Amino acid sequence: MRLIIHHWDTDGIAAAALLYEKDDSNMSPKIGNYFLEEDEFAMISVGNYDEIVVVDVALHPDTMKRLAEITKVRVFDHHITKRVEGIEYINPILDGKDEEDYPSASWVVADYLNRRDELLAFLGVVGDWEERIKNTRFFPLLDEFMKKNGFTFEELHEMVYLMDSNYKAGDKEEVEKAVRELKTTPNPADYIMNNSKWRRRKEEIEREIEDAINGKEERIGKAVVKRIKSKYNIISTVARKIWKGDEYVIVINCDFFRDDCQVYVRGEDATPFIKMAAERGYVSGGKKNVMGAIVPKNECDEFVEKILEKING
Ligand SMILES: [Mn+2]
Known part of the structure; x- marks a missing residue:
């Protein structure tokens, strides 16, 4: 049994979905928390996990230490964090690689699993960088993927906003469910674009941002x-x-x-x-x-x- 703990944004969801295998469990920290709380530790302790995988979320070193006391821990990330003893890090940035070569956790995972040719690999990149990715040396890879698969940048950007509507609504359950759904659906792009719940949320969020700016x-x-x-x-x-x-x-x-x-x-x-x-x-x-x-x-x-x-x- 394996537990995947992941960030609540598009990159965290996409990276976790790439890693997710049958019989895995997944959870996001409470939205806004970069640490775990006592009730979460209690739940994890009784879960009997052989392994915990932490994805795209730079949890506090104290949290990481406590997880390492429970079971084996592995991290897939692209944030600069302190290494905690006993934990394995798959984080090219910590090894001195450039963020333009490893722009997201989804890319770190896709690279590790040899699945660089999938939408989920690129979605985390667009989520973390948005328009700025166009000015990096990573962009030709993304551009080639879009051309090959008939996506525009605007479509990928829209998918990111649909996925991110869930954490912006504070809906941790939906964030966690998204990982499992994106793992199982035969067509992640259609699943995201046709998700009416996410779209309603996205539109309401856009309205509220507009109202707030004009208020x-x-x-x-x-x-x-x-x-x-x-x-x-x-x-x-x-x-x-x-x-x-x-x-x-x-x-x-x-x-x-x-x-x-x-x-x-x-x-x-x-x-x-x-x-x-x-x-x-x-x-x-x-x-x-x-x-x-x-x-x-x-x-x-x-x-x-x-x-x-x-x-x-
Ligand atoms: Mn990220």
Whole structure:
């Protein structure tokens, strides 16, 4: 018995579907978590797995250590992570290879399994890179695949948005089911394009993003503050679309989680906010220009105040 733990986005789903074999089980961490929680460890412990395969998700080293104590662990990934002792890594990026040669976990898996000529191999690439893939030395491979199989880039991009509608809706069960369905369906492209549930979701998400962009916002000094009410996980997209590059954007959504608000900042330097959120003990993360945090509803206004104080000095 084997357990596949995979990321909730298109790349994670596609890579897991390539790996999935009869009798395997699969799960995604709770959407938004880059670690596993106690109830998940408990479930895995009683599962009696001979092997756990972690795909396209850079789980916290503490989580990886605990998994390695349970059973044999293998990782298929293209993220830069710390190696944990006793775990086998199939990750060309950790071996010093270039991300343009291994642009996604789906490609790492397809390469390993010698299945580079399949839609699933390329879907993860389009999911992780979108339009940017066109400017890489990987693109000729994708282009050749599309020409040979009669796909346009726009069609592959649409498939990605259909698949990603599930995590944006917070639907972990549907994410997990997608892996198994894509493994078994004779025609993954048709399965994705004709999935009316995913399409309804995708269209509703697009409407809500549009409404959020056009909805009211408040300017406070160098920051634009936008409070939205959406049951979809769209703050990062909204922040990216309203950011003009020379100020700070703060997007707040208190309707995705029951007890918490999502707070997302995009701006020139997000590192002070990443530090602030971590010091306050929030589930949070980010990189140079962005910070995302999950904040208890009764602490949200105060946290946003503190961010604004820092931005406006
Ligand atoms: Mn990926």
